[in-house]
């Protein structure tokens with residue numbers, strides 16, 4: 001059984017009197033910094049000069065300074081800039097500034113697990129990885145709720161690394177939902193696998209393939225949008241709240257029979273075989289190597305693919321239809 005920590009297992013006081021530097025103010029960065037601040041923790045945001053996030057963080061009432069300065073003043077440093085820029089920023093501005101007994105933290109194990117960042121032996125190295133997009137980490141905290149997270153200790157110099165990491169997890173609201181103890185390896189491999197085959201990659205392809213099949217067959221794109229994309233959230237909400245069986249319970253018998261017999265034909269043995277291959281690529285480091293090289297080459301495939309996603313016909317239909325549902329909270333794409 002997994003070891004799971006809740007509010008009562010974490011002591012926020014361990015962070016009182018300490019300075020926490022949140023490096024980066026993007027998806028996770030803004031959520032961690034604001035949640036910690038609202039939990040009464042002393043936070044400073046570290047950014048590069050000229051960063052577009054600088055003004056936003058200041059407008060949100062946070063102290064902002066350069067990465068180098070933030071690290072030199074901090075006791076706890078959380079790395080929340082993109083995984084691919086972390087190694088160079090770490091070497092230039094973080095490594096030197098780490099003092100004995102400080103704690104270096106991550107929200108994803110990629111750079112430690114694949115050896116891209118090698119911290120000094122005299123610091124704690126831990127991870128608090130929310131199992132949620134950053135904007136939801138913030139939204140749930142504000143609603144008095146929390147998102148689950150994983151906690152892991154890579155290096156325990158102080159002997160208190162786990163307790164400190166749990167205090168941090170409490171500060172961002174995660175112990176309200178549950179924080180599971182894991183390792184950097186397990187977090188990294190499962191997180192990459194989940195986002196590739198299910199959460200991001202798998203779901204996006206499933207939606208597009210459903211939409212395209214309907215539109216190609218001559219059905220109206222608006223009908224296809226509501227069916228393939230919009231209603232997915234409503235169905236997933238049932239799964240999220242009660243499990244897959246609760247979803248089956250709520251849908252019609254016709255949907256139950258059609259779904260149970262046809263779903264298996266969509267996610268068939270060849271799809272499962274492909275999933276196993278993808279997992280192997282993650283475990284052997286092949287995916288990590290490919291992604292690191294893609295970045296060194298200036299991200300040619302990444303940029304092309306992202307542009308295709310942006311211009312997919314489902315985006316145009318979606319924009320139009322979502323305008324008519326003002327209660328949908330959009331995410332600022334700037």
Ligand SMILES: NC(=O)C1=CN([C@@H]2O[C@H](COP(=O)(O)OP(=O)(O)OC[C@H]3O[C@@H](n4cnc5c(N)ncnc54)[C@H](O)[C@@H]3O)[C@@H](O)[C@H]2O)C=CC1
Nearest residue numbers: 024025026027028048051053080081082107108132133134
């Ligand atoms: N996006 C998410 O919801 C999740 C992300 N994570 C992990 O959290 C970490 C942060 O990811 P995101 O929040 O997606 O990052 P992001 O892409 O939203 O981060 C952007 C931020 O990094 C700053 N930044 C970019 N380049 C920089 C540089 N050279 N020097 C200093 N600052 C720089 C930007 O100014 C901005 O504030 C990653 O390790 C990621 O794997 C973990 C769970 C979910």
Ligand SMILES: CC(=O)[C@](C)(O)C(=O)O
Nearest residue numbers: 130131132133191195199
């Ligand atoms: C949101 C999250 O947890 C992801 C999908 O793993 C990520 O953004 O890297």
Ligand SMILES: [Mg+2]
Nearest residue numbers: 130131132191
């Ligand atoms: Mg994740």
Ligand SMILES: [Mg+2]
Nearest residue numbers: 108191192195
């Ligand atoms: Mg991830």
